Amino acid sequence: MDKKIESTEDKIIRAAIEIFSQKGYNGTTTKEIAVKAKIAEGTIFRYFPKKQDLLHGILVKAIEIMAPKIIGKGVAEIFDDNSDKSDREILIAFMKNRLEIVQQNFTLIKVVLNEAQYHPDIQELFFQKVLPPIKGIIDHFFMEGIKKGRFRQYHPSILTAMMVGTVGMSVLLQHNRHFVEGLSKEEIMEQMADVLLTGISKN
């Protein structure tokens, strides 16, 4: 009953995300998208007059889907629900939650990040609409810690960058079983959070 009510536009977007993530934008034909979406090739162009427009549609979709998860519930939930937890537990919960979100929307994120490299308009949208709120929240998190004297005096954006880099790496590690052997996804994330936290914390 989920598929039945999916609009034609959504079917197209979904198919496009999936194939773009596998073959890249330029490596994907509109025919392939039509087949995966189970519609006629011509139908795509009723919704997205140019193939390019599909990328914009995807980015809009990405913002729609991820914005609430990242901005809305995410932060409040973690910090409020865990107000009685230690810093370590909070950071780990925070990073695990991020990892979760990224992994759930992996193909979507992959497409956006990959194509942003080559499409200046996508890039611009990404740097103006997508990145700032995410960065803002994490920056804020670290700034609070610094202000409250629990974290050392680093530039918050650097800590944000490191956390993003760390979470990013841990995502990539999930896709490369040989890199770290013998540890579960959770354990990896925890050890990484530990290193970060120890490096950041005042004592």
Add this chain to the structure above:
Amino acid sequence: MDKKIESTEDKIIRAAIEIFSQKGYNGTTTKEIAVKAKIAEGTIFRYFPKKQDLLHGILVKAIEIMAPKIIGKGVAEIFDDNSDKSDREILIAFMKNRLEIVQQNFTLIKVVLNEAQYHPDIQELFFQKVLPPIKGIIDHFFMEGIKKGRFRQYHPSILTAMMVGTVGMSVLLQHNRHFVEGLSKEEIMEQMADVLLTGISKN
């Protein structure tokens, strides 16, 4: 006088790397490469019978160029030349050196990493020829620190992953001036190394 003695094959490879890094493999035409290399389009196919073969040529080039830098001089230089330095100074030197190498070969690395996503054979080569030696060296560095009791008991590969992620992020930061404002490349790298080191070190 530099260009005069460059072989036709090298001219092609160089042009291909440059344009692939800007537009991606599938977004680049052999015509564009020919124009940039200032040769006839047909000449490309004397050296690389299929466009695909250009990617292999690039990967081979990448291995040729970077292998000595990463494996050879890099490690010995830093650790031997700095044997009287503190851990902090060594790690910073190490990471800065890495950053330098990555930045000097940024377009080349960008192409390889991007296309490895879509070309299984490139991916395989990368995971079998390129990644292992790099990972081995860094793993070794951290294992030594752990063995000598200076670093805590983390899984070395996790520390490697974090360092790579950190260096990777710092490269990206160079290309996004808005992310961290007010700090130089050096300062960013140093703060990051500091966080890592503090997180890792025993005391």
Add this chain to the structure above:
Amino acid sequence: MDKKIESTEDKIIRAAIEIFSQKGYNGTTTKEIAVKAKIAEGTIFRYFPKKQDLLHGILVKAIEIMAPKIIGKGVAEIFDDNSDKSDREILIAFMKNRLEIVQQNFTLIKVVLNEAQYHPDIQELFFQKVLPPIKGIIDHFFMEGIKKGRFRQYHPSILTAMMVGTVGMSVLLQHNRHFVEGLSKEEIMEQMADVLLTGISKN
């Protein structure tokens, strides 16, 4: 009003046969075919993904068109309708009928025979699907004559080969007015049939 209802596929096949017969497969461009068929070049590839496939399409067409003419009506008609005629009249009718069929489909046959030389798959199809039935019928005709004591004891396949060679030559003679001067198509065919018949007949 004839052309209007011709399918795009048939238009392509027809144009291809015509140009292939004039310039050979390798001497013909898909562009030329498209122009002659009055369609866009790209359209050809909706029906025949590879240029090669055009040859198969033509061979299939050839079998479709000629099989009924050769196997079906041809034999029955001649032998049944002429049961009261002399051997000479039957053979002449038979050969004339064959000549007619070959001449009507001259370009088609020319293409198949020419390209069979260079395309093993076409060759195989020809020797397995096209030749056997034709040879079978003619062999049968001569075998009957031999069995009934009207023809001498030659190997039937040799007589078939001679008849085919003779009809083939007479086709070529139509295209070379200088070879036999002063005789009509009918007279040539009749004299040839006469020679054959006299050579074959018992008395």
Add this chain to the structure above:
Amino acid sequence: MDKKIESTEDKIIRAAIEIFSQKGYNGTTTKEIAVKAKIAEGTIFRYFPKKQDLLHGILVKAIEIMAPKIIGKGVAEIFDDNSDKSDREILIAFMKNRLEIVQQNFTLIKVVLNEAQYHPDIQELFFQKVLPPIKGIIDHFFMEGIKKGRFRQYHPSILTAMMVGTVGMSVLLQHNRHFVEGLSKEEIMEQMADVLLTGISKN
């Protein structure tokens, strides 16, 4: 010692004939010819400025090689040396001799006949220089027979055509073992000659 003294031009011609006969003129690259002739590709163009010129070279070669065999020795030899033989023996010897010549120069003849279809200048040369003498000789042979009252009153050119067609078919039969089973090359030729002779002879 045969190859050593072969001129570069002859090496090219020989290689060209061989490959043209296998792949056709348009299906053959000058590179392939160069490789088979064991020379550099550029060398071909010193002798034959255009690829087309190779065909003329081949035709000239064909005339050079075959003219003496067909016109000169051939006829005299057979008729003089066999003056005490029966008509049947003479005709068989004649046809066998022709068959021999054709088979020895099969690739050469194949190329000329095939390409004459598509190259008007080759065609013209063939119909003006090659065909007439051959036709003339055979016509003469049959005319003599008719004049001397041994052969019936057919148009000589028709008999020539049939003989050529018959010899031609027998050549093709050599390349198709399945057509006539159980008979040797000699037996086939003899039976064919028998049919022709019986058909032609007066009693």
Add this chain to the structure above:
DNA sequence: AATGAATGAGGGTTCATTCAT
């Protein structure tokens, strides 16, 4: 004379886009 690297026009083929149904 011979070489073979370089050329570039042109070939087969792909694919985003249009449009009549």
Add this chain to the structure above:
DNA sequence: CATGAATGAACCCTCATTCAT
């Protein structure tokens, strides 16, 4: 609205031909 046949520009690639060595 949806379809899919048709389009043709542009792509990758081939190959006859040129020319510096």
